[in-house]
Amino acid sequence: MQTLNEQDINADGHVNGSMRKHRSPFQLSLRRFLKNKLAIVGMIVFFIIVASAVFAPLLTEHDPKAHNLLKVEQKPSSEHILGTDSSGRDNFARLLYGARVSLTIGISTMVFTVFLGLVFGTLSGYYGGKVDSIIMRITDLFLALPFLVLALTIIALLKKVTVGLFVVIIAVTSWPTLSRIIRGTFLSLREQEFVLGARVIGASDFRIIFRHFLPNAIGPIIVNATLLMAAMIIVESGLSFIGMGIPQPTPTWGNMISEAQGLRILRYHPEAWIPPGLAILLTVLSINFIGDGLRDAFDPKSDRR
Amino acid sequence: MYQYIIRRFLIFIPMLIALSIIVFGLAKAAPGDPFSGKILDPEVGMEVYEKQRAELGLDKPVPVQYVRWASKIAQGSFGESITYKGRSVESLIKERFLNTVYLGLFALFITLIVALPIGIYSARRPYSLIDYGTTTFGFFGLAVPNFFFGLVVIYLFSIKLGWFPAQGTISSTKLTGIAEFKDRIHHLVLPGLTLGLASTASYMRYMRSEVMDVLGSDFIRTAKAKGMSANNVLYKHTLRNAMIPIITLLGMELGPLLGGAIITEQVFNFPGIGTLFIGSVINRDYPVVMAITLLLGVAILVGNLLADIFYSVVDPRIRYD
Amino acid sequence: MLKQLPHRFALLLVVLMVGIVLAACNNDGDAEPADATEAKPEDVTKTEPAEEDATEEAGPKKGGTIVGAMYSAPTGMFNPIFYEEAYESNILDFTHEGLVTQNEKLEFVASLAEKWETNEDQTEITFFLREGVKWHDGEDFTAEDVVYTYQAMSDPDYEMAGGVRVNYVAPLLGYEAYQSGETDEFAGVVADGDYKVTFKFTEPNVSPLYYASFPIIPKHVFKDIAVKDITEAAESKEPGKVIGTGPFKFADMIEREQYILERNEDYWQGAPLLDSVVWKVIAQSVMIGLLEKGEIDFVASPGGIAPADHDIVADFGNINIIEQADFGYQLMGFKLNHRTTADVDSGAVTPENWIPNKKLSDPKVRQAIAHAVNRQGLVGTGHGEGLLHGRGQPINSPIAQQMWAYDESAATNYEYDVDKAGKLLDELGYKDVTGDGFREDPEGKEWILNLDYPTGNELRERSAPIIQSDLEKAGIKVNLRQPAEMSVYVPGLTNDNTDWDLYLIGWSLSSTDPDPSGLWATRAGYNFSRWNNPKSEELMQKAVKAPEAFDQDYRKQVYAEWQKLYSEDLPALLLYAQNSLWAYNDRIQGIKILPSTMYQDSHEWWIEE
Secondary structure (H helix, E strand, C coil): CCHHCCCCCCCCCCCHHHHCCCHHHHHHHHHHHHHHHHHHHHHHHHHHHHHHHHHHHEEEEEEEHHHCCCCCCCCCCCCCCCCCCCCCEEEHHHHHHHHHHHHHHHHHHHHHHHHHHHHHHHHHHHHHHHHHHHHHCCCCCCCCCCCHHHHHHHHCCCCCCHHHHHHHHHHHHHHHHHHHHHHHHHHHHHHHHHHHHHCCCCHHHHHHHHHCCCCCCCCHHHHHHHHHHHHHHHHHHHHHHHHCCCCCCCCCCCHCCCCCCCCHHHHHHHHHHHHHHCCCHHHHHHHHHHHHHHHHHHHHCCCCC | CCCHHHHHHHHHHHHHHHHHHHHHHHHHCCCCCCCCCCCCCCCCCCCHHHHHHHHHHHCCCCHHHHHHHHHHHHHHCCEEECCCCCEEHHHHHHHHHHHHHHHHHHHHHHHHHHHHHHHHHHHHHHCCCCHHHHHHHHHHHHHHCCHHHHHHHHHHHHHHHHCCCCCCCCCCCCHHHHHHHHHHHHHHHHHHHHHHHHHHHHHHHHHHHHHHHHCHHHHHHHHHHHHCHHHHHHHHHHHHHHHHHHHHHHHHHHHHHHHHHHHHHHHHCCCCCCHHHHHHHHCCCCHHHHHHHHHHHHHHHHHHHHHHHHHHHHCCCCCCC | CCCCCHHHHHHHHHHHHHHHHHHHHHHHHHHHHCCCCCCCCCHHHHHHHHHHCCCCCCCCCCCCCEEEEECCCCCCCCCCCCCCCHHHHHHHHCCCCCCCCCCCCCCECCEEEEEEEEECCCCCEEEEEEECCCCCCCCEECCCHHHHHHHHHHHCCCCCCCCCCHHHHCCCCHHHHHHHHCCCCCCCCCCCCCCCCCCCCCCCCCCCCHHHHCCCHHHHHHCCCCHHHHHHHHHHCCCCCCCCCCCEEEEEEEEECEEEEECCCCCCCCCCCCCCEEEEEECCHHHHHHHHHHHCCCECCCCCCCCCHHHHHHHHHCEEECCCCCCCCEEEEEEEECCCCCHHHCCCCCHCCEECCCCCCCCHHHHHHHCCCCCHHHHHHCCCCCCCCCEEEECCCCCCCCCCCCCCHHHHCCCCCHHHHHHHHHHCCCCCCCCCCCCCCCCCCCCCCEEECCCCHHHHHHHHHHHHHHHCCCEEEECCCCCCCHHHHHHHHHHCCCCCCCCEEEEEEECCCCHHHHHHHCCCCCCCCCCCCCHHHHHHHHCCCCCHHCCHHHHHEEEEEEEEHHHHHHEEEEEEEEEEEEEEECEECCCCCCCCCCCHHEEEEEEEE
């Protein structure tokens, strides 16, 4: 974003800032962002979720890993406000501590994936030709490589699966999608007049990529990144479902929701699955609204100014 | 253009070999073999499997095993499954393949007819109530894990309301013709919805974002300025441009679709490639794993090639050299 | 406003379209009830005359179909000599029979054989077969079929083709010679005329009936197929072609979804009352819903209903639940010894080379650990307690409880007692010298036990972190490792030249003979603990040694001694035996419950409307 910090005219050519001349584009964007009510609501909700993860020990005295075999699958009570799970652990504590793991997974996979996708998508879409062919064939390989085989092998070879490892496995298998999208956008930008213009006046590759291409691809990137974050939290729960997620007793929203594998929990213990489900939904929604806000604020092509 | 396509096809061959080596290597790197998970029936001694390992050459070095397997493929045979005794891999895949194709197509159909119009609508009326409503719904779809949504629809529509069957692909072998078709569709509804849910949400978001982008661009302004009607602008210019990333996505949808299918198929006991694949991965049934990987690889490569070709059709400015 | 209208309309249209598609599908369903349970108007009309013949008053009635549920599809090998999974046996239990079968006391009783006699030194047993038994294709069942079945399992190609049931034929006379191809004369099972067949053993055999209990396959069907090709033959896989003598014929299937068994009119115990039994493969997660709705009528082993679901299913009102002890149990093993790397590479099991695992080699340490695990807690005493919700019990002896040889009083019961565990460890010198809350070994070095466990059994997976925390309460530091799938876990367990200490595993015991040597003999592959105790070895051999072992009371005594030794030396802590929970709709009548199955005498099942 810092490239937008300067006093240049926005890259895509339509100069519409004549009456706001004395403000930098970054300031303008920030103003636009702060005016977006939903984005602010999203920020607040997300902040609350992060805060409750960070301050989990202050919000509950229960240990999320401590089981009580005399109180298994209990209904909510004053002691366990969301009841207990199938090993007699406190659901509320697991929800709070689970947020730590799930948010870490969601955010770091997203960042990692977006980074990889950006690097390869940019190289491929900007330079085209041989570079493009090679990178695209590599993405093809990655897309064709079944995630499950990769994950199973790595998990089988290791004695302990950590959150960090989990993030790497997922990111390494997910970046090709994003890089293809970025590349697609860049390929069509490459042929547009303003790029030609920039080249003619001798702008460097670096400058063209960061000044002209990236701002134009910011929309799809933000949309993709928010979707990715949601998807990653879900992927973890799906893996838990087939027995390959973060193992117990570490709490995650994913393995909490995957406790609801049968109709018994679904029907008789809504307190076990509604809270983690809601937590995922709220996180995803708030991130999306923040993303939309950012997109509207920074995307030069955005309609809402 | 033609040259480009031919070149892309030729690249397939080394890529498939690379893919097969990677997958074979990965599968072999993990400990365990097709028999190691089967023991623990005290009536059957552990030693029994030694002869079968030797028979299959599993005691040989990995490169030897790879060559042995690859040369069989070169002769046009994927070999025999180990878990499914006496079955050729081809017959296993053939039996399951169509089920997954039906499921995937049905899910895609649901995805497209729901996602595209809603996406376009949201983009045209951004920040309207309906836009927020669909956004929330879309993210609801993204935030609910597949297996859980499957369970919910089974509970509601099958067990409570009795509208749709909960499990399987067909009720009876005695059905034929139209009746069979209807019965199959009937069985597809719940798993199709489940599998389509997550992608519906993503496509909705993409479509919205793309259409908004295009609507904001210069040539649309120009077109509007020239007095073109809103609908004309939308259909003649906007959609065409917005379709580019959507096509990219479609080209890549196969892999995730299979990933989703694994879980959906399990919840609905839908005998497709997904369940066969995960079962084979877990049982180390190498011939089946390799065959599915290769076929999927080919499908994804072809899908991406088609997407690239579509690019140049939709956007003639893109050249391939 | 006006401008917006078309788009609103478009949206509406989409919603409508989706609605129509859904509704259309729904209508199809209403117009044409196509579920297997409903879709048999033809069958019903066919059996109507029979129904009229039957007496009006209550009592067994002919006709009807019941639906059973299994959680995983059979791999499709419907040949008794080649099947491996319990899911196939769900079908084979209805279609195939052996010479003898087991009753409720687990005694062998007549089935295809009417009676039998053994020779004096118990090396031969002669069966007199039932006459008039017909195969599903109308051919007569004869002694030749029995000979063929055992001969095929002894065939040189049998194991190569994937056969694993060699333990049934290995003790037969001349097995080695025939199997290795030295001779093509099969001497182990000999026919004398059509209805007399003799099994000959190399050595006096303590349980010859067990060896003769294997399901028989028809010679006339398989005689022209080489043993190595049997697995590929349609006769092993396809409905209509799989031939047995049982009460039901394997008539039709939708592979991986439904397996349809139809009445065998010529069954030797009389035609079954039911028209058909349909097995449906369903996801375990939706089972209770389908059971409540009546879409499935029964669910039994393998699987049954989950312990936590018991009370819910019981509340449905129309479902009978059968709860009885299972033949299996879960255990936490102690790696007493490790194999050397050289042995692992060569696959040798040579106890002389084993390297003692110092962390666990003192039996007192193992006893202390046993006291530290709250096994009753894992089981619980009722709904809402423990992993098993009270549906099971902690056990102390590795012999199945239903078995005559089981002797609870002989084995030590390790009560949950953290203080006692602590005291024992203190006495042995395992004390916390560093003050980190965990004990060090007597030499003051850190003492960490690795705990490995496999996936695949949900309750066992959940038990691992609980056991860890139980042990840590007693100051024993446990390193809980990544759970692995079975196919990864078992090689780790077997190739134990590594750092394994504690392992979880479970298995199902045979219902036929209590001999534990397959699991606990020093050289047994399943002796993952690498337990090497000469006394145990001696007792296990003594218990099966002719001629004393022909006296069951004698064996019982020896096994009592062995169980005592086992529970004191403690190569593994037995955690719990889960009860099997089978359920069936109360419209089904005539089900006979045996300790290991409810599928016997299915020809007597009938439906009360």
